[in-house]
Amino acid sequence: MTNDVLIIVGDAVETVDTLYPYYRLQEDGFRPVVAAPEQRNYQMVMHEVRPGWTITREWEGYTIHADVAFKDVVPESYAGIFFSGGRAPEYIRYDEDLLRITRHFFAADKPICCVCHGVEIPAYADCVRGRRMATVAKCRFDLEVCGGIYVDAPCVVDRNLVSGRTFHDHGRYVGKWIELLCEARKNRLALTESLANSA
Numbered sequence: 001m002t003n004d005v006l007i008i009v010g011d012a013v014e015t016v017d018t019l020y021p022y023y024r025l026q027e028d029g030f031r032p033v034v035a036a037p038e039q040r041n042y043q044m045v046m047h048e049v050r051p052g053w054t055i056t057r058e059w060e061g062y063t064i065h066a067d068v069a070f071k072d073v074v075p076e077s078y079a080g081i082f083f084s085g086g087r088a089p090e091y092i093r094y095d096e097d098l099l100r101i102t103r104h105f106f107a108a109d110k111p112i113c114c115v116c117h118g119v120e121i122p123a124y125a126d127c128v129r130g131r132r133m134a135t136v137a138k139c140r141f142d143l144e145v146c147g148g149i150y151v152d153a154p155c156v157v158d159r160n161l162v163s164g165r166t167f168h169d170h171g172r173y174v175g176k177w178i179e180l181l182c183e184a185r186k187n188r189l190a191l192t193e194s195l196a197n198s199a
Contacts (some may be wrong), residue, residue: 003030003185006073006081008098008121010036010088015044015061016167017085017115021174022064028178030080035073036066037095045086058087070097075104080181085116085136085166093124102127106161111180113173114163119143132158134165134173 005025009018025032036042044061070092075081081101083089092098098121105112106127114122119135120142122128129147134156143150155173156163160180164173 002077002079004033004078005030005181006035006075006078006101007032008035008081008083008089008092008101008118009042009044009064009066010092011042012045012058012087012091013042013064013084014086014116014167015046016170017118018044018064019062020167020170021082021084021113021177024174024178025181028182030178030181033068033078034064034066035068035070035101037070037092037098039066039069039072041065042088047086070095070101073097073101075101075108078105078110079184080111080113080177081105082177083112083114083118083121085118087117089117089120093121099125109160111177111184112161113177114161115169115173116164116166119148119163123148131161132156133161133163134169135163136166 022032041063043063046059046061047056050057102122102125116136117139119139123142123146132149132151133143134151134153135143140150154169157176162173162177
């Protein structure tokens with residue numbers, strides 16, 4: 001297994017949700033690999049509830065290039081996965097290859113991270129039953145109707161699954177996910193060294 005970590009995106013994925021973990025991974029020696037329905041550029045957006053508004057407003061953000069299409073992802077080759085937020089998850093969650101990828105990470109107990117609307121993907125993949133998760137309040141129904149347990153907190157750790165509510169929580173939960181990735185990497189290296197010494 002490599003130091004490659006998947007970041008799941010689609011058109012209208014949230015800019016800050018996506019870019020913060022993208023660069024944090026690099027700081028700790030991991031390689032973020034952006035995966036999407038197709039290998040092309042995707043338009044990110046910025047979400048904010050402005051004063052006087054009760055719902056989220058949306059502006060265009062940066063674009064991001066997908067390194068790999070969902071259909072070409074071999075999930076066994078990746079150390080972890082990040083489900084970004086924005087509007088993208090409600091559209092891409094029906095992709096059969098994305099569901100295949102998602103189920104692998106839950107079944108293999110690899111480090112998983114999720115923010116905001118990102119919860120809609122593992123929820124639809126039937127991977128959240130009995131799992132405690134944070135998400136934006138308006139996605140509480142998506143989580144609970146699929147058997148998950150909603151927690152209104154900036155960081156929720158449920159074994160290999162780390163989650164936050166919105167990008168405002170990045171400083172509280174992303175670091176916990178990175179710690180899990182580093183611990184898993186250390187264990188892999190120790191196992192490899194042990195096997196080499198016993199050969």
